[in-house]
Amino acid sequence: MKEISAGGVVYCKKDNQLLIQMIQDRYGKMTLAKGKMEPGETIEQTALREVWEETGITGTIKEPIEIIKYQYSKLNSGVIDKEVHYYLIEAASGELQAQIEEIRGVEWLNPIDAWKQQKLGGYHNNHSVLLKALDKLGIKVE
Template sequence: MALTWGESYLGRVRASVGDTDTIFFVGARTVLFDDEGRLLLIQRSDNHRWAIPAGAMELGESMEQCAIRELWEETGLRATSLTPYAFYTEYTYTNQFQHTYQQVLMSFVVHSWEGELLRQTDESVDAGFFPLDALPGEKSLIIDEALTDLEEFRRTGRLVMK
């Protein structure tokens, strides 16, 4: 069962620090392609943008465990094999609630998974697999970077660091 925002580590830290200070957001993202080369996207419930599954790490989790949990919570799919390909630490982001975070994120590419895709969850209002040349609606700004960095990782075999 997914934690509520208030129960999550990040929600508790934000509540204790307040709304104005910048805090670290530590988390993971997943990029998953089906057998037809289509990209898995969710339509987020908070801002309705199409995005790759992602979220904040909880205490006691590894980055990999965070990636697996977030994918499962947002899609009903559980990664059984995944590889980290990019690590981001230089970005600061302010969300729609005017909370500012310095992001510490790892992106993973999922090689295999199990389960059945849920189109709606507590964190998503829709989900599906889409051809790269036909991505839906308003999309998250990080999709293009995540895909470009995956291409670089595949080309060089080296973790992308930003």
């Protein structure tokens, strides 16, 4: 079985400072907004909907970042082939607000702090996604 999800690295510029959105998921891990594709949606629509649902922010896709693939097991379904499409998304409007049914929190961080949070408490397969997004934004880390 195949499952497609989409999300993004959301950024904004506030007071001439670049900020990156990070969420804390229900397991306490730092991650990026993403979720499953719904029937009739494009992958890009899924990414924007998931960012809005999870964080309260609407945005504009600037460019693709990366597609990550992995497998996981699901009770009664067996092995799932997961494909997650990540985009660089510029925040347009909205109030930062966590979707408490799915995540614990959401915040804006400067790029260096976002990278530190990712390294210390994020999912390993998001390392390259965030690195590529920061590079596209002209930020070098590590």
